[in-house]
Amino acid sequence: MSAQQGSVTFPVSSTVDFVVIGSGAAGGVMAKELSTRGFSVVVMEQGPRMAPTQFEHDEFKYYFQNAIANQSPVSWRQSANEEAKVGAGTLLYARLVGGSSVHMTANFWRFRPIDFIEASKLGPMAGTALADWPITYAELEPYYTKVDWEIGVSGVPGPGDAPRSRPYPMPPLPVKSSGVLFERAARKLGWHPTPAPLAILSKAHNGRAPCQNCGFCMQFGCEYGAKSSSLASVIPVAERTGKCEVRANSYVTRIEMDAKGRATGVSYFDAQKRHQLQRARAVVVCANGAETPRLLLNSATNAFPNGLANSSGMVGRHLMFNGGAGVTGVYEHPLNDYKGAQVTRLAMDWYDSDPKRGFYGGGGIDARFDANYPVMFALGNLPPTVPKWGAEFKRFMAHAWTRQMTTLGHTTSLPLSTNTITLDPTAKDAWGIPALRVTYKDHADDLKMTEFLQKRSNELHEAAGALQHWSAPVKVTNWAAHLLGTCRMGNDPSTSVIDRNHRTHDVKNLFICDGSSFVTSGRGQPTMTIMALAFRAGEKIAEFAKRNEI
Amino acid sequence: MSDSVSSRRTFVAAVGALGATWMLRDVTAVDQALAHAATAVSQQPTPPFATLTADEALQLRAMAEAIIPSDDGPGAREAGVIYFMDRALGTFAADSLPAIRKGLADLAIRARKLRRSVTSFESLSPAERNGVLHQIEKGAFFAQVRYLTIVGMFAYPSYGGNRNQVGWKLLGFEPAMTHTYPFGYYDAEAARGR
Numbered sequence: 001m002s003a004q005q006g007s008v009t010f011p012v013s014s015t016v017d018f019v020v021i022g023s024g025a026a027g028g029v030m031a032k033e034l035s036t037r038g039f040s041v042v043v044m045e046q047g048p049r050m051a052p053t054q055f056e057h058d059e060f061k062y063y064f065q066n067a068i069a070n071q072s073p074v075s076w077r078q079s080a081n082e083e084a085k086v087g088a089g090t091l092l093y094a095r096l097v098g099g100s101s102v103h104m105t106a107n108f109w110r111f112r113p114i115d116f117i118e119a120s121k122l123g124p125m126a127g128t129a130l131a132d133w134p135i136t137y138a139e140l141e142p143y144y145t146k147v148d149w150e151i152g153v154s155g156v157p158g159p160g161d162a163p164r165s166r167p168y169p170m171p172p173l174p175v176k177s178s179g180v181l182f183e184r185a186a187r188k189l190g191w192h193p194t195p196a197p198l199a200i201l202s203k204a205h206n207g208r209a210p211c212q213n214c215g216f217c218m219q220f221g222c223e224y225g226a227k228s229s230s231l232a233s234v235i236p237v238a239e240r241t242g243k244c245e246v247r248a249n250s251y252v253t254r255i256e257m258d259a260k261g262r263a264t265g266v267s268y269f270d271a272q273k274r275h276q277l278q279r280a281r282a283v284v285v286c287a288n289g290a291e292t293p294r295l296l297l298n299s300a301t302n303a304f305p306n307g308l309a310n311s312s313g314m315v316g317r318h319l320m321f322n323g324g325a326g327v328t329g330v331y332e333h334p335l336n337d338y339k340g341a342q343v344t345r346l347a348m349d350w351y352d353s354d355p356k357r358g359f360y361g362g363g364g365i366d367a368r369f370d371a372n373y374p375v376m377f378a379l380g381n382l383p384p385t386v387p388k389w390g391a392e393f394k395r396f397m398a399h400a401w402t403r404q405m406t407t408l409g410h411t412t413s414l415p416l417s418t419n420t421i422t423l424d425p426t427a428k429d430a431w432g433i434p435a436l437r438v439t440y441k442d443h444a445d446d447l448k449m450t451e452f453l454q455k456r457s458n459e460l461h462e463a464a465g466a467l468q469h470w471s472a473p474v475k476v477t478n479w480a481a482h483l484l485g486t487c488r489m490g491n492d493p494s495t496s497v498i499d500r501n502h503r504t505h506d507v508k509n510l511f512i513c514d515g516s517s518f519v520t521s522g523r524g525q526p527t528m529t530i531m532a533l534a535f536r537a538g539e540k541i542a543e544f545a546k547r548n549e550i
Numbered sequence: 551m552s553d554s555v556s557s558r559r560t561f562v563a564a565v566g567a568l569g570a571t572w573m574l575r576d577v578t579a580v581d582q583a584l585a586h587a588a589t590a591v592s593q594q595p596t597p598p599f600a601t602l603t604a605d606e607a608l609q610l611r612a613m614a615e616a617i618i619p620s621d622d623g624p625g626a627r628e629a630g631v632i633y634f635m636d637r638a639l640g641t642f643a644a645d646s647l648p649a650i651r652k653g654l655a656d657l658a659i660r661a662r663k664l665r666r667s668v669t670s671f672e673s674l675s676p677a678e679r680n681g682v683l684h685q686i687e688k689g690a691f692f693a694q695v696r697y698l699t700i701v702g703m704f705a706y707p708s709y710g711g712n713r714n715q716v717g718w719k720l721l722g723f724e725p726a727m728t729h730t731y732p733f734g735y736y737d738a739e740a741a742r743g744r
Contacts, residue, residue, distance in 0.1 A: 057725065060705040065642070177734035212728040223727070333735030334722065340733055374704035374721055379697065389617040389687070389696055390680065394625065394720070401721040402734070 008242050012276050016040040017545065019266050019280040021252045021295065024099020025527050026514040026534040027286035028230020029151075032237050033538025034284075035244035039545060042245050042278055043238075044268055047095030049248040050102075052232070055221035059373040062220050068094050068103055069219070072429040074290075078441040078476060080418065086427050089438055090479040091290050097248050098221075098231025100288065100481070101527060105218040105342050106199040106227050107366070108153045108528040110144050112162045113137035114352060115522050122353060125360060128443065129318055129415040133519040134491045134500035135536075137162055143535040147528060150535075152205045152228040155197030160348055170202045172344070173211060177335035178405035179344035182367035185464035186347050196343040196366060199228035199527070208232060213340040218371060250276075253433050255283055255299040255308055255510065263510045269431055282509040282550040284502075284541065286534070289319070289483030289515035293421045294436050296487070309487075309504035309512075314497050316421040318488055319440060320413035320521040321480035323363070323450040326370055326406045327457035328381055329466030334402040337369040350453065351523055353412075361449025363411035363523045365457055370406035377401060383470035403467075407460050409453025410524025413484070414443040421486050442477050450474045482526050487516035501544075502537040509550045513537040599632075601640030601647065605670070607632050609654050612672040614699040616679050624716040626699055634702030634711030646694055653691030660685060 010016050017039040020030050027043055035041045047068070061067040069092055076089030094103040114121065116133040124130070145166045147153060155168045172195035175183070179195075186193040200217065201210045211226040225232040238244040249271035256264045256277065265279035285292050293316035297307040307315050346366035353362050372381055378397060382388065386396045420439045427435035442450075451474045461469035490496025493505035498517060504510045513534050515526055522529060544550050599607050614626035614635070626632075639647045654671075660682045661671040668674055671682060686692045702711030704718070712718065718725060732738035 058706050060701055060709065064701070174731050175737055175740065177732075177736035180736040180740045213730065213733075214727055215729065331736075335734040335736060336722070337734065338723065339729040340731075374717065374723055375701055378700045378704060389683070389699075391619050391621050394618050394621070398623075398720050398722075401723065 007239065009245050010040065010042055012278060015265070015279040015281065016042050017281050018042075018284055018541075019044060019278055019282075020284045020286055021266065022099060022286035022288065022291070022514065023097050023230060023235065023246055024094070024286065024288065024514070025101040025104075025230060025530045027284075028098065028101065028234045028238070029531050029534035030284055030286055030513060030538045030541075031244050031246070032234035033535060034542055034545075035238045035241040037542040037546075038243065039542065040243050041238070042247055042280070044250045044252045044266060044278070045097050045099070045246060045248050046251045047097065047248065049097045049246070050221065052221065052223050052225050055223050057214065057216045057220065059375050062103075063371070063373065063376060068096050068221065070095055073424075073427050073435045075424045075427050075435060075437045076478060077437075077439050080439055084424060084437045084439070086424075086435070088478065089440070091436065091438065091483065092219075092479065092481040093288050093290065093483065096221075097246055098229045098235065101229040102221045102227075102231055103219045104199075104227075104229070104527055106527075107343055107525040108147070108155070108197045108199040109364075109523065109525040110162050110164075110197075110532075111137065111140075111522050111529050112160070112351065115520055116140075118353070118520060122360070125414070127416075129417055131415070131488075131490065131495075131519055134489055140529075140532050140536060141165055143532040144528065146535045147531045150206070151199055151233045151531060152201050152208065153197055153199050153528070154202040156195050158194030158197075158348065159192040160351060168197070170205060172196065173198060173200065173202045173341050174344070176337055176340050176344045178337045178367040178369065181331065181335075181405065181464040182345045182347075182407065182460065185460050186345075188463045189459060191347040191349045193345050193347045196346050197528075198341055198343065200341050201226045201228065206233070211341060215338045215340055215369070218342050251431060252287075252295060253298060253431065255285070255295065257299075257301055257303070257308070257507075261303060261507060263507055273431065282511065282541070282545065284511045284513065286512075286514045289486050289518075290421050290436055290438075292512060292514055292516045293486040294423065294434075297423050298433060304506070309497055309506045309510060311506050312494050312497060314488060314495065316486050317417050317419070318415035318485040319419040319421055319438070320415055320482075320484040320518065321440070321477055322413055322482045322484070322521050322524045322526070323411035323442065323446045323477070324408055324524065325450045325454040325457070325471065325474050326408040327454060327461055327469055327471040328370070328372070328383075328404055328406045329461035329464070329469035330400045330403045331405070331464070331466055332403070335405055336402050337405050338373070342368045342370070348523070350456070357449075357452060359445040359448040360414065361412045361445055361452070363409055363449060363453050365407050365409045365453055365460065367405055367407050370408060372401075372404060372406065374401065377404075383468060385468070385470075407457040409450060409457055411446065411449045411453060412523060413446050413521040415485050415488070415520065416443060440477060440480075447474055447476070482515065482521075482524075484515040484518040484521050484526055487512050488519050489517045490519065501540040502533070503541075503544075511537065511541055599636045601644075602632075602636050606651070606654055607636065608672045609657060609670060610635055610650070610695065612679060613657075613683065613695050614702070616676070616683055617696055617699045618703055619676075623720065626703055628713065629703045629711050629716045630713040631699050631702035631711045634705070634709050635698045637710045638698060638701070643698070649691060650694065653686075653695070656691070657682065657686070
């Protein structure tokens with residue numbers, strides 16, 4: 001394969017300092033933070049290594065054949081008394097070096113201080129596990145700034161944004177037609193539109209080229225390396241240390257333990273589906289909010305019968321996705337909004353939960369092309385008034401495709417102990433490992449908040465002068481790309497899986513950092529926070545290792 | 551849930567209704583289909599169909615032409631959608647072939663019911679074809695053929711359809727590796743200071 005490779009490979013028989021499981025937003029940053037501090041690191045990645053030149057603009061392959069996205073079975077149900085069915089819902093995450101940071105849309109919102117302390121500000125919320133984080137925004141801020149500068153984020157501070165210690169390293173991308181229409185209408189409505197912060201380079205940064213406006217970000221890989229995936233940004237830095245090996249096509253199925261209750265390494269399938277064992281002094285799980293709990297549950301032992309690091313019973317619980325609903329509108333003139341990055345303008349006027357609305361929740365709305373690539377638009381997002389075939393269908397496609405834009409509301413998801421990742425009792429993946437089972441039903445307030453922002457989206461299109469606009473009704477969620485909350489962080493070992501430094505409460509040399517660490521969902525875009533957590537966790541874990549505290 | 555929620559959600563529902571399992575199929579099968587289609591497309595004259603019989607191809611093509619007609623410009627016929635269908639039903643969509651054949655048999659019966667003298671759907675007039683398709687447009691067979699027609703019209707030409715990019719030209723999609731600002735009417739207007 002022509003993909004760039006690191007200079008070091010560790011023999012499978014060796015014991016390295018760290019095995020990091022997953023090479024995505026968290027795993028890539030973790031590998032960089034640990035290896036640049038002198039530790040030997042093997043990063044295990046389920047998927048292949050792809051060079052940027054191997055990415056394509058092939059909508060059918062990337063959206064319909066899951067070319068780089070998860071293809072393993074996932075079963076789905078709304079409540080524990082139902083039988084979960086494979087295909088009843090979808091989890092979307094990428095399987096390749098760089099993980100989902102390769103195919104992300106790259107909306108990089110920082111959380112705000114309120115996100116970390118909402119439970120104490122609002123008071124307890126019956127029937128939910130809404131809780132404060134054990135860390136504050138102020139503690140995480142320096143690491144958000146590291147993300148801005150080391151990963152590469154373009155933007156400009158917006159109204160109500162959290163305080164920052166350093167400016168963005170580069171200005172926002174130029175506004176697209178959707179952004180112009182959004183900004184004009186939002187001002188009419190008294191909102192506060194602002195340029196979207198994106199992990200997409202608006203100018204050359206750290207030796208990487210800026211965005212070329214090809215328009216294929218969401219669910220695609222960037223051929224130019226302008227999207228700030230871990231593959232484009234931190235993984236090359238880790239590999240240049242000569243201390244880090246990213247081992248592609250290596251699917252970890254079990255974390256191995258010794259009799260003293262310490263992790264000794266990981267068992268995995270190599271590219272030929274042969275069993276291998278990689279020993280390490282410590283293990284860091286960065287496999288995502290679905291795969292991380294699945295791995296812990298699949299690593300049960302006699303000493304840990306309910307799954308590893310699960311004495312609290314919290315592994316897999318409090319699954320959160322972020323709610324969202326779009327409204328698509330058609331305008332008089334062509335926007336050609338498929339060109340360029342997805343989003344250039346958004347408004348966060350509903351960030352804080354407002355008791356006047358009558359329900360919990362917060363969020364923001366952006367203007368975007370959305371997934372309305374030619375096949376997706378024709379198959380999945382026609383207005384209900386347009387025939388699905390025939391001359392009128394064809395005329396609509398010809399007129400509307402370049403003239404459409406979507407506004408998408410992004411919202412909170414409440415942490416509920418009944419929303420879970422567990423192991424399916426019968427379904428297995430192609431390696432014979434028990435499949436993911438999702439149990440998920442949105443809290444009523446989450447659906448209300450989503451509907452609330454959908455109404456605001458309707459107002460936006462009306463104020464912007466749309467010829468027509470339409471949307472699908474808000475329903476109970478049956479697919480997700482933001483996988484959050486399933487190994488939550490906390491000070492109390494009986495109600496959380498990891499402590500404030502990402503160490504599992506139960507196993508001293510086992511750490512977890514990814515979307516599963518989240519205590520609350522934020523308002524919609526988690527990757528910025530996943531990366532900030534990983535910068536912070538990497539620093540802490542390296543300190544522990546230096547002091548022989550792992 | 552996250553980006554592209556509305557479209558994805560609708561799409562997942564649509565695929566569920568079809569019973570299509572393509573999404574979970576091995577990607578290597580798509581690569582084989584691509585290679586196969588590329589070879590076939592480059593051959594002149596048009597090769598015989600690899601999977602469909604000549605008659606099946608005629609009927610399916612007639613359906614595709616009703617779904618995206620060539621009334622005021624190139625449609626499914628000019629895009630060569632039927633060649634995409636032939637490759638797809640022989641490779642990554644092979645599981646769908648029995649259902650397609652069953653649907654075609656039903657289509658022929660419906661055509662004969664409409665006009666006793668005809669032997670096939672394809673020999674009906676365009677208006678009659680539309681009438682028959684309206685009878686079945688809510689069913690799984692029609693949804694599957696519509697799915698194949700749309701993919702054959704708008705996906706990469708390398709899959710065997712969208713010949714000369716007629717599907718993309720219909721929409722106004724420019725498949726360039728780079729684009730320059732302004733992209734559309736409103737950002738151009740804003741750049742002029744309006």
